[in-house]
Amino acid sequence: MSDEKLKSDQVADIDYNPPVKGWMDTKPAFRKGIFNYPAVVASEKYLDLPFSRKWDPREDDWKLPENWKEIVLETLKDLLKKYRSFKVFMDICVRCGACADKCHFYLGSGDPKNMPVLRAELLRSVYRNDFTTAGKLFGKLAGARELTEDVIKEWFLYFYQCTECRRCSVFCPYGIDTAEITMMGREILNRLGLGIDWIVTPAANCFRTGNHLGIQPHGFKDSVDFAVDDLVDAIGIRVEAPINKKGAEVLFVVPSADYFGDPHYFGFLGYLALFHEIGLDYTFSTFASEGGNFGLFHSAEMIKRLNAKIYAEARRLGVKWIIGGECGHMWRVLHQYMDTMNGPADFLEEPVSPITGTKFENARSTKMVHVAEFTADLIKHNKVKLDRSRNDHWIVTYHDSCNTARGMGILDEPRYILEKTCNYFYDMPENTIREQTFCCGSGSGIGTDENLEMRLRGGFPRGSAVKYVREKHGVNLLTCMCAIDKATLPAVMDFWVPGVEVAGVHEMVGNALVMKGEKRSGDLRGQPFKGEEVKEHV
Amino acid sequence: MIYDILRQRRDIILKKWIDTALDQYFSGNLKINDNDRFGNPVAYSISGGFETILDEIVAETHTARLDDALEEIVKIKSLEVEKPSMAVDFLLRLKTLIQNELADSAQNGISTGEMEKLNNDIDNLILSAFDIFMKCREKLYEIRSKEFIKRSYKLLERANITGPAPRQKGEVDDEIG
Numbered sequence: 001m002s003d004e005k006l007k008s009d010q011v012a013d014i015d016y017n018p019p020v021k022g023w024m025d026t027k028p029a030f031r032k033g034i035f036n037y038p039a040v041v042a043s044e045k046y047l048d049l050p051f052s053r054k055w056d057p058r059e060d061d062w063k064l065p066e067n068w069k070e071i072v073l074e075t076l077k078d079l080l081k082k083y084r085s086f087k088v089f090m091d092i093c094v095r096c097g098a099c100a101d102k103c104h105f106y107l108g109s110g111d112p113k114n115m116p117v118l119r120a121e122l123l124r125s126v127y128r129n130d131f132t133t134a135g136k137l138f139g140k141l142a143g144a145r146e147l148t149e150d151v152i153k154e155w156f157l158y159f160y161q162c163t164e165c166r167r168c169s170v171f172c173p174y175g176i177d178t179a180e181i182t183m184m185g186r187e188i189l190n191r192l193g194l195g196i197d198w199i200v201t202p203a204a205n206c207f208r209t210g211n212h213l214g215i216q217p218h219g220f221k222d223s224v225d226f227a228v229d230d231l232v233d234a235i236g237i238r239v240e241a242p243i244n245k246k247g248a249e250v251l252f253v254v255p256s257a258d259y260f261g262d263p264h265y266f267g268f269l270g271y272l273a274l275f276h277e278i279g280l281d282y283t284f285s286t287f288a289s290e291g292g293n294f295g296l297f298h299s300a301e302m303i304k305r306l307n308a309k310i311y312a313e314a315r316r317l318g319v320k321w322i323i324g325g326e327c328g329h330m331w332r333v334l335h336q337y338m339d340t341m342n343g344p345a346d347f348l349e350e351p352v353s354p355i356t357g358t359k360f361e362n363a364r365s366t367k368m369v370h371v372a373e374f375t376a377d378l379i380k381h382n383k384v385k386l387d388r389s390r391n392d393h394w395i396v397t398y399h400d401s402c403n404t405a406r407g408m409g410i411l412d413e414p415r416y417i418l419e420k421t422c423n424y425f426y427d428m429p430e431n432t433i434r435e436q437t438f439c440c441g442s443g444s445g446i447g448t449d450e451n452l453e454m455r456l457r458g459g460f461p462r463g464s465a466v467k468y469v470r471e472k473h474g475v476n477l478l479t480c481m482c483a484i485d486k487a488t489l490p491a492v493m494d495f496w497v498p499g500v501e502v503a504g505v506h507e508m509v510g511n512a513l514v515m516k517g518e519k520r521s522g523d524l525r526g527q528p529f530k531g532e533e534v535k536e537h538v
Numbered sequence: 539m540i541y542d543i544l545r546q547r548r549d550i551i552l553k554k555w556i557d558t559a560l561d562q563y564f565s566g567n568l569k570i571n572d573n574d575r576f577g578n579p580v581a582y583s584i585s586g587g588f589e590t591i592l593d594e595i596v597a598e599t600h601t602a603r604l605d606d607a608l609e610e611i612v613k614i615k616s617l618e619v620e621k622p623s624m625a626v627d628f629l630l631r632l633k634t635l636i637q638n639e640l641a642d643s644a645q646n647g648i649s650t651g652e653m654e655k656l657n658n659d660i661d662n663l664i665l666s667a668f669d670i671f672m673k674c675r676e677k678l679y680e681i682r683s684k685e686f687i688k689r690s691y692k693l694l695e696r697a698n699i700t701g702p703a704p705r706q707k708g709e710v711d712d713e714i715g
Contacts, residue, residue: 031620107578109618110562226696262688432576449682453617456678460614464579490688491681495613 023112024125024145028157030057033453036160036446039200044193046204047302051193057156062149068192069147073130075188080131086184089176090127093120099168099178104439105161108457113158116168116178122154123185156194159185160446161454164297165402165439182444187299195298199445202294206306211256211290220286223259231269234526236519239276244317245283249354251314252282253368254325255292255483263503264486266524267326270510273524274375277515278355278383282323288313291330292483296337297445304341307333311342314367321351322368326504328403328443328482331370335408339366356381370404372481375509376413379420385514390523391422392530394477396508397469398427399462399489400437401482411435414481414505421512426473432465440480442488455488456495463496470497478502540640540652544596547639552592554635556585559628580614587611592632595659605666612667616674626667633660 035057044052055063065071080087099116101107106114113119121143128135128144135144145151164179189195202212209216215223224241232238242248252275258268275282288309295302314322324334339345348367351360358377360369378384398418404410411434418425432438441458442451469475478489478500486502493500511523522528544551560581575582590607594600615625636656640648 033617033620101578107580110580222696429576431574449685452678452682457617461576461579464582465576468575487685491685494681494684495677 023118023121024140026113027150028113028154030153030157032058032450034161034451035157035454036196036198036448036451039195039197043197043201043204044195047200047207049193049195049200050191053193055193057153062153062194064149064152064192068149068152071191072126072147072152072188075191076127076131076184079184079187080127083180083184085177085180089120089181090124090131092174093117093124093176094174095121096173098171098173099176102168102171103162104165104167104441104458104461105163105454108441108460109454113154114161116172119158119162120176120178120181122151122158123181126151152189152192152194155185156189159189160196161458163402163439163441163443163446163458165443166406167402167436167439170406170435183296183300186297190299196445196448198448199294199297202445203298203302203306206290206292206294209289210285210287210309212292212294213256213260215256215260215289217286217289220259220284220289224284227259227265227268227272231272234269234520234522234524235273235515237273237276237515237517239272241272242283244286246316247318248281248283249320250280250282251288251310251317251319251322252284252325253288253291253310253322254284255327255330256290257292257483257487258325261483261487263490263501263507263525264326264483266510267486267504267506269524270504270506270508270513271325271371273510273513273515274378274384274506277513278378280354283317283319285309285313285317291324291327291334293330293333294445296329296333303333303337307338308342310334310338310368311345311348314345315347320349321363322348323371323374324368325371326481326483326486326506328401328407328484330403330483331410332403332407334366334368338368353377355383370408370410370413372404372410372413372417372505375506376416379417386421386509386512387514388421388423388512389531390511390529391508392424393523393527394422394503394508395424395426395473395475396422396477396479397466397473397475398425398433398505399440399466399478399480399485400433401480401485402437402439402443404481405437406435410481414479417505418479418508421508424473426469426475428465428469432461438462438465440482440485440489440492442492443482443484447484447488452491456492459489459492460496462489463492466493466500467497470500476500479505479508481505540648540656541596541598543640543648544636544656548592548596551632551635551639552589555592555628555632556588558631559584559588583610583614588628591663595656595663598659604663608663608667609670612670613674616671616678622668622671625671626664629660629664629667633657636660 038055041052041054051065053063095117097117103114103116125143125145126147128142129146134142159182162178162182164182166177166179169175169177205214206212208214221243224243228239228241257264259265293303293306295306324330345367351363351367351369353374356377360373363369396418398414400411427433438461439458440462442455447455466478476499478493480486480489480502481504486504489502493502507524521532587607587610590603594604612625619625
């Protein structure tokens, strides 16, 4: 949208026609609220990233290295050679447009460069120009364009307006995965020192302390102890939450927001209560104190660096297998990259639930099971007592997090858990859930304060679907299984559907769980159960 | 008289109004279904909202539906443009469209008073739209500060510096809301 001032005599004579210039000639506009701030130098240096410097996207001079063009083309060449899928994606798109209206950012902003086909074309046009004969001979006619500084600026804006959610790839007849194209675009940008702070600083923290927040081992222990104390208030039981316990059967890895963020924290209390009740022999690790991996939003090398601690800690602590908490992108890495990047985990055993005896054959190779799979299995085998009425103050719907839904196919387990723990659960319309789920608009490292307006635009399709179930069923709680969702969907709800709160699936489990020796009249947030409100005031 | 003409030409005006607005969003040859509430929520909100606004103008009414429609559209606009003038221009466009449609009827007995009333009705909507825009922008700042508090509250709580009155869990939102 234009940023020009309207003059009074022009007010009634506005030109409503789209710009006549083609997309190649339309320069990117950096307006506050829709782009992310560059990485701070200290974080870049900590990670030994190239060309760290202070720069501002709104200024003309981005202080690119002298040989930036050479770096871009060399990197592109390397990536095309290294990733066969990327090479194929560059060549096979027929620009049919099936993906065009599937991106939440395009639907929410109307900016044509947010159509997945055009986002890919930003990179593809340079590929054509420098790597294909047709492009070299026919130039613009063949969809090629010269690499200029404006192209780099455009990449920075639009590759950080993609949440790598992969909704578009579900609809592409060729299976082109725009998330992978975005990942390649970001790899190139990072080689020029054009990273964003919300990715680079958490990555630097994670490399140093094991978690994105930079919490040191004693801080991690404090946080877990704090949760144990809170749980005493909530359920009247002091649970054990072992840390760095050698020889435990299971290593439990969670996203760091679980023990720090709101509303993640209430789900964390839910895990602790559940594991206590079933008597699971598990341990946390102070170094594997983060399952999330912001390296995924940076480069393949960074994914590997940040992920290495998980198997290393499993080996050090001598556990048999691993359970992972509620997170989205964490699971994309664990499910799709960890095994080949830092495996094989041949020192671990194939996961078997000690409570039900179920073999998690799907995790035979990675040795890591999603907590929703683990809990659904417990419920299926009647190993926990649940009182659904304890969630009666919530009318619940479920947001499939992109990475767990599209990335690893966990579609039914969370719904099964919610149906068994809540009396009032209603799904959103079919074309907004499961494989077709809409993104929260803030994933892949762009859930920043400075990018709030773009996030809310991207969150509009999700907000619109929640509004529908709110109007139809009175929904007041949006559950999900992703740390980024839990951090950013409250803002989306607040703006588009006020009155709807956000919670993790295991918060519902923790509420409904009937425990031996418990003393409680309220949920994990300290709110009275339905029917208990009056008693409180007596 | 003027409202009779508007009733007759309602469909033409509405189509032109919606088309120009959607052209701003979904340019080129790409046709997006504006009836799919979930597949294309922006187009759905604009089409439905414009219809409600025009119908209420034509019917000379101002119900809660009109306020809701206006709010839904301006909310979308408030994330796209920095200046209120650009968020409310869709109503100025309606004014122009109506004036163009009535141009050939101008000599056919439309009174100045009627025209003035119609213009006033739209001007009032423009003023309401300005107010909604400001409310939405304020909401953005409120959301920003809420996010900041949520991120740092646990830290303060653990450092035991959250203030004199101990809070119950679950009350954080209420206090900042």
